[in-house]
Amino acid sequence: MYKGPEVLSFWRLALLSSIRDNGPDLTSRQMYILLTIYMSQPPHTVRGLAAQMQVTKPVITRALDSMEKLGFLKRAPDESDKRSILIQRTVKGAVFLRDFADTIEDPALTAE
Amino acid sequence: MYKGPEVLSFWRLALLSSIRDNGPDLTSRQMYILLTIYMSQPPHTVRGLAAQMQVTKPVITRALDSMEKLGFLKRAPDESDKRSILIQRTVKGAVFLRDFADTIEDPALTAE
DNA sequence: GCAATATGTTTCGTTGCCGAAATGATAGCA
DNA sequence: TGCTATCATTTCGGCAACGAAACATATTGC
Structure with a gap:
């Protein structure tokens, strides 16, 4: 584990690489959502992410819009509860x- | 050093903590600038940061405005070259x- | 001294995110 | 069946960031 100044050094260099990388620059919230979709067990829903992050649901909806436009994830209907969507x-x-x-x-x- | 999936796990949890933290949420560029001011040897100038990050100078100027407003850094005149400023x-x-x-x-x- | 260059800032128009509130659709319950 | 709750989305006004270009000031070089 990084400790003290080390963690800041790592963070700083990582940011620099990512800034220079010329990829789409996601916000912290968008990045967290993306990481969660890929690293945590499904199902993933708007309400679940909103609760986890302690933000409102529109924040999640808009972040999904952005990343769906980038092709980084997709929405699928939840057949067992048609109010919900599953993020894939x-x-x-x-x-x-x-x-x-x-x-x-x-x-x-x-x-x- | 973190490797492979580990680095993503660390990044993800760090993002979550920072999102929930209710502090001012800085952009990647702002955060990188702030870390650089505090972790790297002075002097720090607009042109220097812009070159390092491979972004245009207005990006730096505006990031400095935001963080100066937050009180996280300050500008000081460079007496040896009055076109420049020193970031402190x-x-x-x-x-x-x-x-x-x-x-x-x-x-x-x-x-x- | 004066043109050319360098530094940092400002302006312009555009894009994207924010919170709060309202909306549409579905589900649960009596 | 109706009433209420829940899920996700949309709308609204506001704020902040972006790139490109123009700008004011200071320095350099001929």
């Missing part, structure tokens, strides 16, 4: 996260 | 970063 992964989203992990893990990849 | 630390900025480090280091701090 896409290949493009998986690739994006894989690249992101590589980028922040090894800052040299985007060094000048 | 503040107590409030140091406290913010210290809290941020604590928060992302120990997600339990903001657990429900």
